[in-house]
Amino acid sequence: MSSLRTVLNDSVIIHPQGFYLIAFETLPYISIYLIFLTFVYVVTVLFNSLVIYVIAFDHRLHTPKYLAVVNLAVVDIIFSTSTIPSMLKAFLFKDNFIQFNLCLVQMFFYYTLGTLESFALAILAYDRLIAICFPLRHNSINTLRSMSCVIGLACFFALGIIAFLTGIITRLSFCNSVRVSSFFCGYGAVSRLACNYIAMKTLVSLLLTYLLLVGPFTFILLSYMSILVTVYRMKSVDSRVKALTTCVEHFILVAVFYIPLIVIFIIWVYIPLDPDLRVLSISLASCIPPCINPIVYSLKTTEIKVRVLALVRKTKIGTDQ
16 A cells, blocks of 8 residues: 655654554444444434434523533534444445545544543533532522533643644554554554554553543542532431432433443453454443433433423424314
């Protein structure tokens, strides 16, 4: 395969025309799994779009909490769109070649949106923290303007960090294999193919893992510790139950997103895992949470559930008429 050569700091950097994504070669019935992911993608787009529609057109839901929910729903849709269609193209339709520049674009969007997913859960934890620990000052601290600023800062931070991460790949030289053992152009899978070594690439990978995943997860844990302390100090049992009930749906979302990633990381460290099983586990951990998030909020959040049922009844009456 021909390659593109550039000069950087008096050294030749070799970039291939593209990479071949290699995954699921030893797993049986992989076509069924990919069809299942198609169903997951359709459900993700429909349910998240429904949540966005309900909140956008009901002025009673124009609060900081539901602005954070809309932020999560938008991230879920874009994240799934950047992941599942490319998987289907590569492995269901056997078109697994991706050009070098498109590989960088895919890497940028995947990690940016994955980071925003993590940040979105931390933002929801921030909303619950202010609502329960500072109830008298909640309306003055957590306003629509302040929530918009928090979401905007999270977006700019994620874009800057991931742009830096993607830029490191452009400084690597690929003169041997162009077979990426992943379902997408992952930073780790691509950087391992480099025939030159940049000392900071491993350090940056670890730093970003802690900064973009461990950091938000730690903030969520600390938030819930503060919430539990506040709830414990409440004298009324009803107040305790009511406060904890408002956190149930968010707690489920956090568990669905972080627990699979933590389990996968622990398995990698202590148990040798087949490469195809590793890719399968990562793809599930990436694709399932955006599908489950809107379902949890639709079923667990009373305000959204009431609005959805009203919308269904209104649509049914209009159809009957």
